């Protein structure tokens with residue numbers, strides 16, 4: 039036995055040192071895209087890009103960015119820690135409901151209030167759920183997250199006098215920046231311009247912070263746990279505790295996404311607490327590529343277009359998602375990112 | 390007092406008495422070889438000493454403190470590190486990151502959430518130096534899964550070494566490796582162990598290697614210690630010869 | 638007294654169904670080390686096929702509903718056939734890959750199956766309560782209890798015995814156990830591992846389908862029943878140990894009992910209580926009971 043058994047996944051590595059060579063072009067692309075996103079509202083007249091710059095499309099993109107944050111957060115667990123959660127709807131929906139309840143009971147109409155409430159509720163939920171779930175790994179972890187999040191969903195349905203049951207809670211347009219930006223004016227204009235920028239900035243912050251976390255010693259420790267739990271233990275890492283940290287961080291970021299989603303959608307219904315929504319987060323991440331950092335970001339945005347243009351046109355969207363997911367796993371396990379990587383490899387060969 | 394002192398260790402798997410009443414000690418800076426045919430219980434003994442398994446009976450003391458029931462993490466803090474017979478690495482991480490992770494963990498910096506790992510120059514330098522010591526510097530950015538078997542074995546040892554233990558337990562560091570590479574690995578290991586003044590327990594099958602490097606040899610058979618002594622004593626011991634030949 | 642007896646029988650009924658579902662899940666895991674997230678949906682498929690079959694046959698021939706119990710094996714076989722298609726087509730390419738891919742793929746299958754059932758049978762629940770009612774009631778110790786429910790309990794018991802005999806007394810059982818212990822060794826001994834895998838997977842699906850078919854006269858076929866069943870089946874196998882049939886039996890009895898008690902006292906929150914049981918059991922269950930996971 040002289041050769042090592044390589045798993046087929048060994049080639050799909052996340053953040054190895056070799057990526058350093060590729061960082062420069064990646065940075066350029068990112069900067070260019072960021073600039074485009076920043077200028078987007080002013081490009082309505084430009085040919086090609088113009089249609090993407092319309093108010094409707096900007097609102098679409100805002101949805102995409104929110105989903106991207108959720109998928110990015112989710113992937114800290116799946117891609118980096120090796121834990122597949124089917125319960126992230128709890129943090130997303132929990133945060134959105136926190137915003138809704140803030141409006142209903144405390145009459146707070148401040149976006150920062152929503153964010154604070156969403157973040158706090160997601161943190162508390164993740165800390166509690168996490169303390170239970172990280173005792174298990176693999177399928178047990180998955181089922182446990184699924185079961186716990188379904189408890190929340192069932193509660194949201196049952197306590198309808200608080201949550202309005204299936205009708206959900208409506209979320210009016212909030213003030214931004216502690217009241218500096220008021221609520222007056224046209225709603226479409228608000229969502230497609232002011233709120234678009236608001237979400238974009240938070241999105242950038244989230245991506246930057248998550249990027250640092252992923253490349254920090256802590257992030258490396260998570261990847262070590264993912265790769266080899268026993269060895270992680272034998273270099274002295276407290277495996278369960280680190281999984282819990284990862285769970286809480288992941289939940290908190292998902293909560294930010296949920297809070298941002300609330301005023302965008304204007305309504306929070308039990309749908310976003312249901313396991314099928316957790317499944318959508320899983321789907322976005324796999325669609326973009328869970329073996330890379332930017333995969334989930336692309337996945338979130340791409341998913342939203344898929345939802346708008348395909349899923350909403352059929353009653354049987356779940357089947358559609360399922361078919362795509364199966365196809366992804368079987369023939370395109372690296373998702374959208376894998377397609378790009380494949381393209382650039384061909385490019386290099388042709389040169 | 391010896392550095393490590395284990396008494397009356399027992400561990401059974403169902404009917405199999407893998408370790409059956411073993412007394413075992415290691416002095417500071419001593420290099421002890423653990424030999425014996427397959428299934429003799431060597432790996433199980435290492436597992437008991439390193440905390441992967443809890444003994445059914447017996448006690449283990451390290452630097453005069455009882456560690457029989459102490460969890461793995463605290464044993465590592467106390468200064469016991471180990472490598473694995475079946476290589477255990479972080480397969481998707483680069484060789485550099487594998488070693489660096491041991492360094493972060495040792496220094497307690499894995500708690501740093503908002504600082505780039507790359508910014509820790511010390512860790513990087515030290516990790517590269519360790520890779521150099523083990524002859525792996527050229528492979529620093531290869532994912533562990535992409536290394537050859539011999540390199541993986543070395544990296545496994547390097548991870549334990551990077552923890553700066555007082556006692557290092559190496560379970561067959563040269564198994565599954567070509568004869569020529571074997572010498573290289575053992576030279577590197579013996580040199581590093583001696584330069585750092587570590588104590589080491591090395592499980593090894595190749596008796597030439599064992600006689601060359603060990604201060605003391607412990608021979609196990611069917612879960613018990615069959616013989617123990619200096620290389621000269623063991624060479625002269627007939628029981629050892631029969632036990633080895635009988636199996637070979 | 639009579640209430641207590643009825644409750645006890647209800648727990649047994651529930652346990653019988655759970656055993657069939659969880660036993661199938663556990664069997665598949667034991668042999669193939671695959672955890673099938675779509676297992677609950679296969680249970681639901683059994684329920685829908687049965688409900689549909691009964692209404693079709695009853696409508697066409699006007700047959701006495703009680704005889705339609707013969708459709709049970711037909712529904713179960715239909716689900717088994719589905720499994721026999723799914724395993725080679727979707728699961729086989731994944732055995733060499735990391736577990737998260739298996740989870741993702743079976744999750745995709747779950748999504749597909751759930752919607753396929755909605756597409757074929759619509760969103761309104763299907764019921765075949767006439768079949769259940771046609772069995773009449775039993776009077777025992779002053780209590781009245783539906784006779785059909787007793788039939789289901791006996792069926793569960795029979796399935797447990799049959800399965801045990803099958804796994805431990807037949808030639809196929811020997812191959813099954815050999816493959817589960819060491820796949821490569823089994824292949825070296827001339828066992829056709831691929832065939833064993835298909836058969837084991839199909840058998841697990843038959844059990845799930847049978848569970849769905851027997852329960853449908855009692856509670857109907859509803860969308861979402863698959864996921865509920867999946868979670869509970871997991872509680873069962875976690876209690877009893879994943880991969881162990883005896884464990885599935887013990888786990889099913891425990892969960893059946895606990896659920897009956899819970900519903901008795903917190904009927905308002907049936908759904909939440911079910912999931913909470915799942916969580917509580919998983920939390921309090923000592924790590925040693927994990928079975929062969």
Ligand SMILES: Nc1ncnc2c1ncn2[C@@H]1O[C@H](COP(=O)(O)OP(=O)(O)O)[C@@H](O)[C@H]1O
Pocket residue numbers: 402405406407425426427428429430431432433434
């Ligand atoms: N986890 C285990 N479960 C069951 N039996 C084991 C286990 N580990 C070791 N054994 C048995 O214990 C005995 C000693 O094994 P081991 O310590 O690995 O021997 P060595 O390392 O000397 O070859 C062998 O018979 C082996 O089959």
Ligand SMILES: [Mg+2]
Pocket residue numbers: 431432433474
């Ligand atoms: Mg050994």
